[in-house]
Amino acid sequence: FAHEKDLWFSHDGKSILYIHDDGINSELRRMEKTKPGQFWWQATDLKHTTIVKASKRPTGIIPGPKGKKITYTTYPGNLWVSNPDGSEPVRLVESWQEPTAKWSPNGKWIAYTLQNNNFNPDIFIIRTDGSMPPVNISRHPDLDFSPAWSPDGRRIAFIGRHHKEQYDIFYLDLYKSDEIKDTNGETLERARKAMDKDPAYKGITKKKVKKVLEKLSGKNKQKKSEKEETFDFSNVHQRLRRIEVKGITPSKLIWNNDSKKILFQSRSNKKIIYTVDAKSGAKPSKLAEASGTPIKIDTKGKLYWISKGVPATLQGGKNTPYPFTVYTERKLSDWKRMAFRNAWNTMRDSFYDPKLNNRNWTDVLEKYEPMAMQANTSMVFDRIVSMMLGELNASHMGFRSVRQWPSSWQPTPKWKEETVHLGTRFDHTHADKGWKVSEVIPDSPADRDISKILPGEIITHINGTEILSDSPRNELLHRRLSEPVHLKVTDKDGRARAVKIQPITYKAARDLARNAHIDATEHAVNKLSGGKLGYIHVARMMWDEFEKFEHHLYEQGAGKDGLVIDVRDNGGGFTTDHLLTALCQPRHAFTIPRNGGIGYPQDRIVYATWNKPIIVLCNQNSFSNAEIFSHAIRNLNRGKIVGVATAGGVISTGSTAILDAGTLRLPFRGWFSSSDGKDMELNGAQPHYTIWNKPGELSRGKDVQLEKAVSILLEDSKKSPSLPKPKYRVSK
Template sequence: MTRTLLASFLILVTSTLQAQEPIRFARSPALSPDGKTVAFSYLGDLWTVDAKGGVAHQLTRHEKHDFNPIYSPDGQWIAFSSNRHGQYDVFVVPVKGGRPKRLTFDSADDHVTGWSPDSQNVLFMSGREIDLPFRTELFTVPVTGGQPKRISVWEGRDGAYSPKGDLIAHVRGPGRWYRRGYHGSANDDIWLCNADGSNNRQITTHKGQDIYPMWSADGKSLFYVSDVTGGQANIVKKNVGRHIGEELGGGPLLLPVAVTHHKDDFVRRARISANGQSIVYECGFDIWIHSIKDGKSRKLNIEVNADDQTNTETLKTFTTGTSEFAWSPDEKHVAFVVHGEIFLMPRNGGKAKRLTNHPAFDHGIAWSPDGKQILFLSDRSGHEDIYSLEPDDPDHPSLLDAHRYKIKQLTDTPEAEFGVMFSPDGKHVTFVRAGKLMQMDPDGGNQKTLVSDGQIFDYEWSPDSRWICYARADGSFASELFIIPATGATAKEPARNITRFATYNGGVTWSQTGNKLGFVSTRKGGANSVNVLSLQKPLAAGAFPNKEIDWENIHLRVKQPAPGMISQECVISNDGTKVAFRAEVDGSEDLWIANADGGSVTRLTTGNLKPTQIQWSRFFFGQIYFRDGNGNCRAIMIGGPALSEPNTLKFTAKMTVRQDEVFLEMFDQGWRALHENFYDANFHGANWKAILAKYRPVVQHCAMKEDLYTLIALMLGELNASHLGITGNLGSPDQQTANLGLIFDHKHPGSELKIVEILKGGPADQRGINLKAGDRIVAIDRVELTPQTNVSKLLNDKAGEVVALKVTNADGGSPRRVEIRAETRAKLNDPMYERWIARNAQRVNELSKGKLGYIHIPNMQEPGLERFVRALYSENFDKEGIVLDVRYNGGGFTHDQVLNYLTGKEHTLFVHRDGTSGLVFRSYDRKWHKPLTLLINNRSFSDAEIFPAAFRTLGLGKLVGEPTGGLVIGTRGITLIDGSTFSTPRIGIHTIKGVNMEKEGVMPDITLVAHPDDLARGHDAQLEKAVEVLREEVIAWKKTRPPAVGASGATNP
């Protein structure tokens, strides 16, 4: 049965049996205070149903995602989160229904977690007001509206008030709720704090996930979800008396005990009724209720009578958002892909003609040289194969004019193909299958292997169809370029390595003159750059040119026409004299050109256009085509007005889109990508095909993309692996909340805003702005601040505008007017981060009396590397030792570059006439050779785990802090049919001793866990311990130093 027939069948079943069969994949259930009613989210709306099951009543109806309902303890309200305004906000709605009331207005996501016992405040978590990544804090907002108040002091999620309201149980940690069986430091644990956020204490220490805390009716125990008792994660109960001052003895009472006993699937999103008698939760794809009194769990059968919120079949018109384009050989037409379908249109734009019509993802367009045939890739057979498309209309033989087309499948293998390309003479088709370079006839016949090396990822034909240049990886992130005859390598004409430079080499293009290659390579500086290789030696005076490749020392003829510029893509011009490339300069990725032999670099575009699929026109001299970051096909002429705006090929592409088909295709693409590429062929012990059978039928129950993302996350969680996930554009805030560059006292009891700090480099840190710590803001833009005022609402859409503040001094006095030009929330990140860095550096300086340095590396990518190098040489190279810090480092790929700067060894002294001496000249080539310590924690991810592992292997110093999480896999993202990004872990990372670093965190030499109360007070015990350790290392190092050298050059006694 084809996918289309299956989808139609599922729709028929859904529409005819909706009210007769229980629904599946209802989410985020909550019980009424008396435990008699269950609220839940389904089809993006909120519903309520009797706790015994039956037909549900619809509570909200909106096209956006209403989610996570929670009853107030008095049973009058239901709080929930919804992205009705782009981001998730907190809303409340009467339990009997009515118009929801919005309580939060910030452009950060706000997610409801609970209520205060008196039903006067909603507890929620939000990512606003943070100075480091990965942090979420707890806030309350009055049910009547007003300014939210921050509760937690250093991270808090999923908070729940105790019955008396004096304590809050909450979750801390970087864990993933959907990941099954993970045991490591990157997990979540449950903590308690006082109602004001103070006096934090850790309740659980299990290495697995401990989440969804719920209080018992007497306030002496916590229910939560954990796999601490073995097997699947279930609801467990733990006595917390000793954590709250109760004397209840020790022994077994303090150990968690199992409450539910599911064996086939795990429990999630558990919530207890206010009377403490029942717990409702998700398990598998159903809602369950557990009776605390009798200890029994039962599945809740729910029926709904629901109409579709939006049309399931929609006629969409696309005018942007192409994922690729391909010009016809005569450049009179352009084929392109939008939303997984292939369209064709004249070069002057207009209404595009649809060539394919299938729920599958059609892409990878390749024109035949005569323009009569298009080859493309599609997964319509269940795996990625090559198809041929030709006119099937004798009266209209051209592709643009034809009324009918014939599509023929040319390949049929379980392995995916990519990189389909015709030879320039049209006689052959080449492609890559399972890393091998393949060749076949244009009709799919005579398939054979040209190169069987198995790690080919890129190639290009020579314009005369005699040669093929391909890029082959070597398994260690390096690759080389080879050239073979078009018929395959032989003993006489073997595959020849033309780069002989064992870093990255790829993205090859061949000039139409046949004499030059353009490609991207990682050479000087460790970053990708543009390279041009001449296939012939320079002509001697009077010699006649020829087109034969001169193999002798060919690798030495590589030039870099744009040295120092980082580029990921380049294309050599037809005559081989210029190269067009994408480069990032000052944060803007745009199109540039350079002379192939060097000497001149010119910027062609501005505006961060993010050009890709760059192509030189063969018919319009000096014209370059490219696709911009918004999916528009653009064209620009070199030699025209400087930095002129490129022309946009305007199009209109119409198609009918069925949401159910799109969702099914997204699911299949993701599953198949892992089936073909997951780094462990045994899938960490999971039965990946059985997982497909388990989850795929549930796609039909997802009416919202948010629900589909959750379903896919559950599927990914079965692999118990890191670097998995799906992300996409689920909407952006209708209004962005601006920031003033001020930090306020969140414990201040008044309605005014009390300033505790002015952020350096922020909007308020400007000459002429008269503000200081202790000042109170009593009005914003003439709106007086009262308990009912929501400050975020006043600052929405104010970025770039002058905001007028009425300010009073700490000791009172007449108010004064202060004007600040507000900035976006995103611009708050840098000064907040710099504030944290400055405090750390200052503390190291104080403790070491200026003798030790401090460098935090925020990420293992180019920006983090650049920051590290600058800090090393401009601020720290004269220090006796350096505290390195990769806490809160999200990873990347630059561990080797960083290590390269840190692995200096003393071997020679340069001694001057006056007796001064040094090891080498002061330059960026100079390596650090003095003592180091390295700070790590459970938020040092991926490459920030490879780095400390290598740091230890190389003996560079001691590690201080917390174990890392063991989240280490080489990954790559793919784009799904709707534009979502899906991560595919492809490469395992092992230590030199052969230990797989995935699920094996790096252990510090000195373990010290940071406490949130200390961090909130600015006391970083890990940092202080690192300084203590480093000072001892410096003392020991000094004893190994060579003796001083006198002015005469003799060694002093």
């Protein structure tokens, strides 16, 4: 009972290296045929030998070239080199995160990608004998990853994001002589071609010309010293060459057999493979309409890869797949057990809190594993995994099966029916027949001239059906969204009229209602402050909302003494630091143009900025990144906070696949307050002034949190320091 993964053939093809994982412990093993003369597909009697024991916690393996060495990784981020049998291990890298490594063709070097504590990945090169410390060859504050060695071992390429959001290919000549050759090569080649065509050189043999040019380029000197030459790491990061691939996000680099071209694919268009010359200014061209995972390119330029899930070769623009069929049997209880263990050990090894909420994680496994094995549907299995996750008492978690099992038959409707919305709210105290309208949502169907309904009017019939006092609203309004609804409406004077209305979805109605509430709150701030304060509502910590925020700094801040920033009911995102850049920009100077007033050049700032007083509104539904923002405002003393403590759900989360069973949300990074070091998870941002809005107050238009915020900000704005009076130079 185990999951075998990360399989590699040995260099001679006589054995297979793999990771044996039973969901609790893992081992690095070697598998061999007991009858060497058999093909692998014939072999039924196999020998398995442990190379790296479970106590070392191996996680991955990459055999070295020529079968002389292997590399493997162990938890959490150790990179080792050893003999193929696991003997004489040397630890090359010790880290918190597993590096991704690539052997050089001669087996003397390893290139790897590794993130630092700021989650910035760089490319490193290290000797496989461990005789020197690793060298950071990218050394850039943005993303660098996916190193690829050229077949001759003299160049290395990788993907990097060094220019805003543009991903490009970068390459490096590891021998300085190659860099000189690369710089002068094109000029010398043009000179050679020009001399061939020039009549003045017709009497000179090509050999003499070639000899002169080689002497100029130092090629003969290179040949003599090549054996003694080694990588030149002096100012290595400054010697990187950039290949721009605008409009393409490159992935899966592999060098051509001549070490002069690079093949790559696009993450945005996964059906095309491109090729580009490894030189600055080169433009990529389409090689073929195909995609896959590259393995190697032979000396004739044939690409061996996995394409569409099967082995394939690509040459001359033609992709040739080699499909096969494998019949397997799966014991369902063991599959559920392995999937559950995989979710369990993923949290064991990667959950941000090393104490796992002070739970004995082995006891947790023993508690829930028997239930998971007996789950009779995917829904039950998902619930059991969620119960296991609940032991951690943390946010940003969950598990969902990729498919429903057992599969159930459901009829496919010819059209979709749903409960539609008219754009009205009703008076729930109305006990007579019909629905009495208490409010019409602005810009909704009921607010349009062609289908207008007014507050106080009563809807008595829907599509000819009389509405009784106990008529279920969801049944009468359940229909196709595209169908109009025919209403009979009675006004306050008892006069009836027919109204034909085109309904909307409940989501659309909620969006319109939210916009109306924001407009009403903005109006309330203006009224309460006598026009002195502005109001900005931040619905989500997402980029589109930040762009609105930057615009609103000018729109709502024009002529105001302060801003109320509202992150109540904000579900989070990632833009806190962008908002802080706009709100906390240092004022080191101001400018005055001739005949103008005090300001600062717009083209010199990162974002639109606001230096005047602010106050922040938050509540129990402010979540994740909205909480980080609230914490930051308090820790940086940028302003006061009014409302109630935020949710206390602050963890960076990602997702990871659990075998072929489902997807697990994985909280991998904790956030801690810079003021006292407290974990923000379960510790919401605390307001300076704690005030609760009572049930029913907001719907009646009363917002005591807002009222308090306005009163405090009006006082703070009076204390806001002003800039010094400009003192022009004095001539001496």
